[in-house]
Amino acid sequence: MSKFYITTAIAYPNGPPHMGHALEIIQTDALARFYRLLGKDVFFQTGTDEHGTKNWQTAQEEGITIKEFLDRNVGFFKTLYNLLNISYDNFIRTTNKKVHYPGAQKLWNALVTSGDIYKKKYKGLYCVGCESFKTERELVNKRCPHHPTREIEVIEEENYFFKLSKYKDKIIEIIEKDQYKVVPKTRKNEILSFLKEAKDVSFSRPKTSLPWGIPVPSDEEHVMYVWCDALSNYITGVGYGSCESEFEKVWPADLHVVGKDILRFHAGVWPAMLLSAHILLPKELFVHGFLQLSGQKMAKSTGVVVDPLEEIEKFGVDPFRFYILGAMPIDGDGDYTEEAVVERINNELVANLSNLCYRVLSFLNKNFDSKIKDIENDTVIEEITAQFDSIKDYYEKRDFKMALSGIMEVSASGNRYFQHKEPWKVIKSHREEAHRVLGTCVNIIKCLSILVNPIMPEFSAELQKQLNLKGLKWDDLNFETKDHTIGKAEILVKKVDVKKVEKEFPLNLKVAEISEVKDHPKADTLLVLQVNLGTEKRQVVAGIKQEYSAEELVGKKIVVVTNLKKAKLRGVESQGMLLAGDDGKHVGLLTVEEAQPGTQVIVKGFTPKKGRIKPDGFAKVKLIVKGGKVLWENHILKAGLEEVKVERVGDGAKVY
Numbered sequence: 001m002s003k004f005y006i007t008t009a010i011a012y013p014n015g016p017p018h019m020g021h022a023l024e025i026i027q028t029d030a031l032a033r034f035y036r037l038l039g040k041d042v043f044f045q046t047g048t049d050e051h052g053t054k055n056w057q058t059a060q061e062e063g064i065t066i067k068e069f070l071d072r073n074v075g076f077f078k079t080l081y082n083l084l085n086i087s088y089d090n091f092i093r094t095t096n097k098k099v100h101y102p103g104a105q106k107l108w109n110a111l112v113t114s115g116d117i118y119k120k121k122y123k124g125l126y127c128v129g130c131e132s133f134k135t136e137r138e139l140v141n142k143r144c145p146h147h148p149t150r151e152i153e154v155i156e157e158e159n160y161f162f163k164l165s166k167y168k169d170k171i172i173e174i175i176e177k178d179q180y181k182v183v184p185k186t187r188k189n190e191i192l193s194f195l196k197e198a199k200d201v202s203f204s205r206p207k208t209s210l211p212w213g214i215p216v217p218s219d220e221e222h223v224m225y226v227w228c229d230a231l232s233n234y235i236t237g238v239g240y241g242s243c244e245s246e247f248e249k250v251w252p253a254d255l256h257v258v259g260k261d262i263l264r265f266h267a268g269v270w271p272a273m274l275l276s277a278h279i280l281l282p283k284e285l286f287v288h289g290f291l292q293l294s295g296q297k298m299a300k301s302t303g304v305v306v307d308p309l310e311e312i313e314k315f316g317v318d319p320f321r322f323y324i325l326g327a328m329p330i331d332g333d334g335d336y337t338e339e340a341v342v343e344r345i346n347n348e349l350v351a352n353l354s355n356l357c358y359r360v361l362s363f364l365n366k367n368f369d370s371k372i373k374d375i376e377n378d379t380v381i382e383e384i385t386a387q388f389d390s391i392k393d394y395y396e397k398r399d400f401k402m403a404l405s406g407i408m409e410v411s412a413s414g415n416r417y418f419q420h421k422e423p424w425k426v427i428k429s430h431r432e433e434a435h436r437v438l439g440t441c442v443n444i445i446k447c448l449s450i451l452v453n454p455i456m457p458e459f460s461a462e463l464q465k466q467l468n469l470k471g472l473k474w475d476d477l478n479f480e481t482k483d484h485t486i487g488k489a490e491i492l493v494k495k496v497d498v499k500k501v502e503k504e505f506p507l508n509l510k511v512a513e514i515s516e517v518k519d520h521p522k523a524d525t526l527l528v529l530q531v532n533l534g535t536e537k538r539q540v541v542a543g544i545k546q547e548y549s550a551e552e553l554v555g556k557k558i559v560v561v562t563n564l565k566k567a568k569l570r571g572v573e574s575q576g577m578l579l580a581g582d583d584g585k586h587v588g589l590l591t592v593e594e595a596q597p598g599t600q601v602i603v604k605g606f607t608p609k610k611g612r613i614k615p616d617g618f619a620k621v622k623l624i625v626k627g628g629k630v631l632w633e634n635h636i637l638k639a640g641l642e643e644v645k646v647e648r649v650g651d652g653a654k655v656y
Contacts (some may be wrong), residue, residue, distance in 0.1 A: 001041045002040055002041065003041045003250060003254075004032075004040040004254045004255075005043045005251065005252070006035070006045075006255045006256075006257070007045045007256050008024050008028045008257050009024065009258040009259065009266075010046065010048055010230060011046075011047075011077055012052070012054070013048045013049075013073035013074050013077060014058055015534075015535050016073070016076040017308065018298065018308065019293075019308050020259065020291060021077070022308040022324065023291045025080075026084060026086075026321050027288060027328070027398075027400065028044065028257040029044070030321075030454040031395070032044040032088075033087060033453060033454040033457060034454040037450065037453060037473050038474050039474070039475070042089075043090070043238070045091075045237045045238070046081070046086070046088045046091055046092075047090070047093055048074050048077060048093050048094065049094055049226070050074075050094045050095045051094060051224075051226075051230075053128050056212040062532075063537070070093075070095060072597065076534070076599075079594075083312050083317060083641060084312070092236070092237035094214075094229060094230060099236060099237070099242050100232075103236030103240040103241025104229055104241070105241070106241040107228055107232045107235070107236075107273065108216065108217055108224065114277065115163075116162055116163040116166060117161070117163075117203060119159070119160050120159070121158045122202060123156040124155055125139070125152050125153070125154060125155075126155045127147055128150060133202055146261050157206055157209060158206065159204050159206070162200060162269070163276075164200050167272035167275050167276065171268065171271050171272060172195050174271065175267065180267070180282065181283065181285070182287065183286045183397070184330050186331045187260065187263055187287040190263060191263055191264065194268060201227060204216050204223065205222065205223055206221060206222055207221055207223055210223055211223075214229050227270075231265065231269065231270050231273065232273075235251060238250040240279075251279070252283060253283065254282070254284065255285075256282055256284070256286070257286050259288055259289075259290070260287050260290070263287050266285055266287075267285055270282075288328060289328065289332050291328070291335075292333050292335050292336065294336075294337050307600055310608075313602055313638065314338075314604065314607075315341055315345065318458050318493075319341070319345045319493060322348075322455055323336075323340070325401070326405075329401055330397065330399040330402070341496075346496055348408055350493050350494065350496075352411050352415065354492045354493040356418065357448075357466070358489055358492065359418065360442065360445060361467075363423065363424070363438065364489075365489050367427060370488075371485045372439035372442050372482065372484055372485075373436075374435075374482055375482065376436040378440060380416075380444075383413055384410050385477075385479075387406050390406055391403050392474070395454065404455065407451045407455075410447065411448055417440070417441070418441055423438060440479065442484070443478075443479040443480075445463065445467065446464075446467055446472065446481055448463070450474060450477055453472075459493070466490060468486050469481075504608075505606035506613065507561055507563065507608065508561070508600075509561060509562065509579070510560055510562050510597075510601060511533075511596065511597055511598065511639050512532060512533050512578070513555065513556070513557050513558075514529050514555065515531065516529070517529055517553045519545070521572070522570045522572075524545070525543050525545050526543050527542055527543075527545045527548075527550070528540075528572055529542060533562065533597055534596065534597045534598015534599070538562075538575040539572075541572050542574075542578050547586075547587045557593070557597065558591055559589075559590040559591070559637075559644055560576045561577045561579065561618065563608075563610070563611065563612050564615065565614055567615070579656070581625045581646040582654055583625070586648045589647050590645070591644070591646070592644055592645070595640050601639045601644060602639075603632055603636070604638070622654075623654070624652065624654060625650070625651060629643055630644050630645075
């Protein structure tokens with residue numbers, strides 16, 4: 001079994017993950033699953049890039065240690081990846097001193113040995129958002145095009161530099177010959193143009209500017225800049241510097257998956273470093289575009305954002321994956337709107353794919369005791385079989401949109417065949433013929449369960465369970481399943497109610513962790529709480545002093561109304577309101593255990609209210625307790641996939 005090593009770019013955990021992170025991890029997971037279907041020994045690595053200016057500054061602004069900041073934010077990413085059913089084999093953190101530090105420093109020393117590291121004073125334009133220096137030509141209106149709301153900083157300091165210019169001609173040759181293949185061709189042309197004028201790059205920062213990073217070997221006054229630190233994760237994660245025998249088994253990488261904004265790092269600086277260190281180059285770089293919202297670039301700074309956790313809860317994991325992968329053209333940006341998601345789920349997943357599976361399998365359950373014997377040798381078999389190689393080719397070209405188009409055409413062919421043969425009519429006079437038609441249809445569905453597996457793994461697994469098959473590989477794409485008994489048919493994807501999707505939940509609730517509790521200076525029943533909401537801290541005044549002690553509250557993860565207008569309670573400002581149940585005898589807080597601070601608390605199918613509400617508006621929202629859970633109009637409140645619970649109170653308690 002041949003190995004296949006695939007990676008994502010490691011995410012920068014300066015805040016919760018966004019749709020761009022969801023896009024890249026889904027694409028990479030789909031490819032990892034595809035190569036497993038082909039029988040490859042896949043090793044799939046992802047992780048987080050945890051050093052740098054932004055992380056250090058943000059942790060200081062929040063008043064917490066850098067470790068607390070990173071552990072919390074890395075938890076956000078792992079939660080998302082778990083919800084998305086991501087099948088990674090290794091999650092590397094660049095703060096790992098046992099695995100990553102030794103390898104990064106070994107790589108640095110290899111570059112020094114090759115004579116490619118030197119020190120000089122430098123004055124440059126620095127984008128904190130990108131964690132990189134920029135040239136005047138790269139700026140738009142004197143700002144970074146990727147971070148237009150941030151001011152460009154002018155930094156003058158003495159840094160170590162790496163001789164990228166020494167290797168640019170060699171890299172151009174390697175990329176032109178596809179020895180390091182850059183996909184798609186538009187990105188290949190872009191990097192070739194850049195490399196012609198590539199200059200040496202800053203490789204360190206003095207500790208006086210950045211105290212948070214991996215120390216430069218033999219110079220404790222400097223820390224490694226992003227290149228030798230973050231980029232080296234691809235080799236340190238598989239043993240470079242810590243387990244050389246493992247490294248030799250896995251490296252080189254077969255495929256790096258990255259966004260277009262870091263093309264130059266991965267197709268310029270990274271191969272140059274590997275050439276300098278005499279390490280084999282990776283084989284391929286797939287560069288994807290951005291996911292836009294109704295044609296606008298998503299960015300937290302501009303408020304054009306979509307929370308992937310909310311979308312997963314709203315539409316389900318596999319339909320979300322299905323839309324994301326189908327929305328991305330191979331050489332451009334994709335677009336995300338809830339209207340488009342609903343349309344594709346209802347018109348493709350439900351009306352085409354799920355419809356075929358349920359119609360066929362339920363008919364077989366009902367009329368043939370769930371058994372097939374033989375198949376009908378119809379032209380539909382040749383028609384569908386001819387699609388297999390083209391779908392495989394699209395996967396191998398990283399063109400998920402076209403792969404999905406081919407899969408949907410296979411399903412459409414199955415629907416046309418089933419409809420044309422009309423087994424519900426034929427069964428009355430030609431029962432055996434109808435039975436063979438059903439056998440052919442079951443084989444079509446079996447093939448669909450394999451073809452769609454990389455994109456919708458849970459859908460595929462459930463479909464194979466209904467087929468009474470499991471663990472199917474690409475080699476099982478055939479019409480050889482005969483004399484077989486299937487399981488019970490169930491509807492795999494249900495139609496999305498458009499009105500329900502568009503309906504608004506009247507509150508904006510988030511998980512908050514209590515970090516500090518003090519008595520209110522002017523009220524015996526009030527407490528003043530400091531709470532952490534993930535990306536921000538707030539002060540909340542709450543009338544729970546008679547129910548909870550300070551010791552009970554610190555560290556507890558509660559639910560806070562974040563869109564309530566600020567108010568002063570006995571002279572102390574409250575920037576939100578915690579929620580608690582009250583049954584007339586006891587008061588108990590709404591709590592969660594696993595969800596991280598900042599997680600949106602939602603009702604499935606409803607979007608949180610964006611604008612602020614007044615206290616009388618909150619009073620109209622009827623939340624009640626039932627079975628230890630919180631319900632709104634018979635819908636359960638959840639933080640991610642975790643149900644919100646209530647302490648101490650019984651059924652029927654009202655939530656205030």
